[in-house]
Amino acid sequence: MVADRTGDNFFNFRFPEKEGFLYGFNLYALVSGNDVLLFDSAFRTQVTKVKKHLASEGLKLTHVVLTHFHNDHAAGLVSLKGDLTVLGSPEYRKTLKKNIPQTVTPVSFQSGYTFGDFKLGFTAAPGHSPCSIFIDINGRYLHAGDNLMGRYDGTAILPWVEFDQLENHISSLKMLRAMGRDRVLLSHGPELSGRKNINRAIDDRLSYLETVLDTGGKCSFEEAVSGCSCSFTGKEFFHDLLSR
Ligand SMILES: [Fe+2]
Numbered sequence: 001m002v003a004d005r006t007g008d009n010f011f012n013f014r015f016p017e018k019e020g021f022l023y024g025f026n027l028y029a030l031v032s033g034n035d036v037l038l039f040d041s042a043f044r045t046q047v048t049k050v051k052k053h054l055a056s057e058g059l060k061l062t063h064v065v066l067t068h069f070h071n072d073h074a075a076g077l078v079s080l081k082g083d084l085t086v087l088g089s090p091e092y093r094k095t096l097k098k099n100i101p102q103t104v105t106p107v108s109f110q111s112g113y114t115f116g117d118f119k120l121g122f123t124a125a126p127g128h129s130p131c132s133i134f135i136d137i138n139g140r141y142l143h144a145g146d147n148l149m150g151r152y153d154g155t156a157i158l159p160w161v162e163f164d165q166l167e168n169h170i171s172s173l174k175m176l177r178a179m180g181r182d183r184v185l186l187s188h189g190p191e192l193s194g195r196k197n198i199n200r201a202i203d204d205r206l207s208y209l210e211t212v213l214d215t216g217g218k219c220s221f222e223e224a225v226s227g228c229s230c231s232f233t234g235k236e237f238f239h240d241l242l243s244r
Pocket of ligand 1: 070146230
């Protein structure tokens with residue numbers, strides 16, 4: 001794990017892919033006094049390392065905000081205490097598979113959430129999962145969860161989505177594009193920065209998803225990605241999409 005502390009109050013914990021795995025993890029955290037708010041827990045292995053690192057700096061994990069509740073984002077909650085404040089989409093029950101010891105507090109899309117000097121804003125972004133959300137952090141960063149995914153080195157990963165959620169995923173990506181953000185955080189892969197770069201990353205996903213939708217899934221992988229400027233890894237997600 002690489003732990004970067006940017007400024008005084010912002011952490012980026014990076015976990016490269018384990019051998020044979022498609023993706024690693026990027027976990028971000030905010031600090032207020034001695035308290036820490038973490039975005040996503042990942043699995044037990046990752047969150048345990050994060051906790052240990054925080055403890056070594058005299059800090060305590062008090063909050064976890066979930067971008068969505070797939071296991072690779074939420075399973076680590078099982079190893080954390082019940083008194084932790086856990087926040088996520090009001091739709092979390094549709095996705096959460098684990099019995100977690102915490103109570104999930106649904107986020108408010110109207111009023112957001114304040115953590116020390118940080119003001120978080122939430123927007124529903126269904127598609128990748130019914131409970132996916134965009135999280136605005138002080139108007140500076142936009143955490144897009146798995147709406148866009150990359151490998152540790154930044155290689156684009158094909159979107160993961162079920163066929164009946166294609167339209168939702170497309171709508172959420174169009175909404176993200178319309179937000180016009182300059183710094184987008186991902187749960188897998190490095191931060192995307194620069195409007196042009198971000199738009200290109202979104203457009204590549206849109207081209208793929210719209211081709212699959214428009215052809216009713218009757219296209220080859222090569223046809224599905226023919227309009228994309230990047231070369232995607234994660235071809236298995238194309239087969240997952242068509243087999244459901
Ligand atoms: Fe994920």
